[in-house]
Amino acid sequence: MVGTVDRRAALVTALLLFAGMIVLYSASSPFSLKHYGSDTSMLIRQLIAAGVGLIGLLILESWDYHSLVQFNDLLLVGGVLLTVLTILPIGLSDGRWLPLGPFTFQPTEAVKFSLILFLAHSLSRKGGQVRTFKDGVLPYLILLGFLAVIVIQQPDLGMIVVFGALTMAMLFFAGARMIHLLCIGAGGIPLVFLAIRFAPYRFARLLSFLNPHAYSQSTGYQTLQSLTAVGSGGIIGRGLGGSHAKLFYLPQSHNDFIMSVLAEELGLFGILLIMTLMGLLVWRAFRIAESASDRLGQLLAMGIGFALGFQTLINLGVVVGLLPVTGLTFPFFSNGGSSLIITLALVGVLLNVSKQGESS
Numbered sequence: 001m002v003g004t005v006d007r008r009a010a011l012v013t014a015l016l017l018f019a020g021m022i023v024l025y026s027a028s029s030p031f032s033l034k035h036y037g038s039d040t041s042m043l044i045r046q047l048i049a050a051g052v053g054l055i056g057l058l059i060l061e062s063w064d065y066h067s068l069v070q071f072n073d074l075l076l077v078g079g080v081l082l083t084v085l086t087i088l089p090i091g092l093s094d095g096r097w098l099p100l101g102p103f104t105f106q107p108t109e110a111v112k113f114s115l116i117l118f119l120a121h122s123l124s125r126k127g128g129q130v131r132t133f134k135d136g137v138l139p140y141l142i143l144l145g146f147l148a149v150i151v152i153q154q155p156d157l158g159m160i161v162v163f164g165a166l167t168m169a170m171l172f173f174a175g176a177r178m179i180h181l182l183c184i185g186a187g188g189i190p191l192v193f194l195a196i197r198f199a200p201y202r203f204a205r206l207l208s209f210l211n212p213h214a215y216s217q218s219t220g221y222q223t224l225q226s227l228t229a230v231g232s233g234g235i236i237g238r239g240l241g242g243s244h245a246k247l248f249y250l251p252q253s254h255n256d257f258i259m260s261v262l263a264e265e266l267g268l269f270g271i272l273l274i275m276t277l278m279g280l281l282v283w284r285a286f287r288i289a290e291s292a293s294d295r296l297g298q299l300l301a302m303g304i305g306f307a308l309g310f311q312t313l314i315n316l317g318v319v320v321g322l323l324p325v326t327g328l329t330f331p332f333f334s335n336g337g338s339s340l341i342i343t344l345a346l347v348g349v350l351l352n353v354s355k356q357g358e359s360s
Helices: 007-036 041-062 065-087 107-124 127-131 133-151 157-174 178-197 200-210 221-233 258-290 295-319 337-356
Strands: 098-100 103-105
Touching: 007 041, 007 258, 007 337, 041 103, 041 337, 065 098, 065 107, 065 133, 065 295, 065 337, 103 107, 103 337, 107 133, 107 157, 107 295, 107 337, 127 133, 133 157, 133 178, 157 178, 157 295, 178 200, 221 258, 221 295, 258 295, 258 337, 295 337
Parallel strands: none
Antiparallel strands: 098 103
């Protein structure tokens, strides 16, 4: 039986998308004017991405997720192959992105989408096997290691952390034993540290995170400028458009640190408002999971809710200096067509799950 989509999730998504466009225009206009000759150039690109994302949302909202997951293997392999293209020395990519005419695409965002589908589909069929290490956990650990080996070549440690957290969370949701997950987490910490220690720029980020003032003219500069922007916003902010940080004091002010600009312009009130909206969307995802018609729908909804919430918290942690710089975007707000398209696609799947579940 097919019902109606979760209207609250759809409304919150619309509000976040609208707010994201306003904040992006404010944060990106100086950079856009300097580098592209128009203060609206980056906004227009983001609007195009939003249009593509909304088409994807509408398609996925209507596409029965039971049929969609039948393509999860193909989607995951395709995403991985596109990611491999970014690390081959054949001049097809620009770092983590593949050129698509005047636009670029980040394949790891597609991998994130397909990984959620794959994990939900596979784990929904595991049953009690998920509580064993060999059959329930080890196959996903091998997959995660394979993805990490590829993505670290870009390099993109932040996305590896997202993949790892997402895999562990979905194993937990599926009923994996906590002792297995804790052991994997404990074993993963040294590996992450080694990835940081033997990459000079990552190690420099870690040192500047521990003592940003000691690296105020180098790797600690972004963090200090972000904290300055957040602190200067106070309770109500300088007013929309009034940020000083975006005037080339804060690098990546329209990307990873867009929440710094929002905090400066709209203050603590603005940050709390956006965090409330993101919290509502994550909450609706888990409510949709509770009323899903089957185990597959439950895992899809919980995976989507976790992915959105985790990336939001990581980004905000970086902005306020609680975490090292990771390069992860803030959903709906940061400049980046790939991130926005995939975020809207995930919401489309979530709405499809809600449509086939019980009223909640």
